Amino acid sequence: MIRSRMPATKGTLVVVNDTMQRNYRYRRTEPPGRRFASEFSPDLSPKEMLALGVFGGKYMTDCTREFPADWFARAKLSPQGKNPDLNWFRVDASQPLSVWRAKGWIHPDDPRGWFQWYCRYWMGRRMEDDARQIARWKAVRRHAAQIRKACEPGDISCRPRQRQALLHWAYDSRKI
Numbered sequence: 001m002i003r004s005r006m007p008a009t010k011g012t013l014v015v016v017n018d019t020m021q022r023n024y025r026y027r028r029t030e031p032p033g034r035r036f037a038s039e040f041s042p043d044l045s046p047k048e049m050l051a052l053g054v055f056g057g058k059y060m061t062d063c064t065r066e067f068p069a070d071w072f073a074r075a076k077l078s079p080q081g082k083n084p085d086l087n088w089f090r091v092d093a094s095q096p097l098s099v100w101r102a103k104g105w106i107h108p109d110d111p112r113g114w115f116q117w118y119c120r121y122w123m124g125r126r127m128e129d130d131a132r133q134i135a136r137w138k139a140v141r142r143h144a145a146q147i148r149k150a151c152e153p154g155d156i157s158c159r160p161r162q163r164q165a166l167l168h169w170a171y172d173s174r175k176i
Contacts, residue, residue, distance in 0.1 A: 033122055042169075042171070056087060056092060060075070082094070089164040091161045097113065114136060115168065137169055
């Protein structure tokens, strides 16, 4: 059972106590970073996303104990509040959590949204919501197509907000 930072292993029971969840429990049934659904192939790991700068640094500031310490060694975090300057493209590309809730995009097991689901999926949790979240991830690809259509290859200054949004969904928009 994880109550603090322990090695991530298959079969581990995780107990979460942070500002958004109390005594939430799940089991890691797959090895970390492996055995993803065949249609789910993110470009970036959660660790890479955090080091690049996503969500203005605010997203994971109170739940670091749930995940490996090395994810946070180079993470760009802002416990005081969202800071878009920490994002790779230095723009705000996030909607407030209230918008996500209003649209029904939040699953009760992952009250922080898609990235929380992805972090837990990466660590080996599997659940009934996986198919929905993977479908949402696949739908975001349309933004990559829009960038390819509108921007010269390699021009990362073109459409920075859209590129940052792609980073939030584990697509490496710096390669487009």
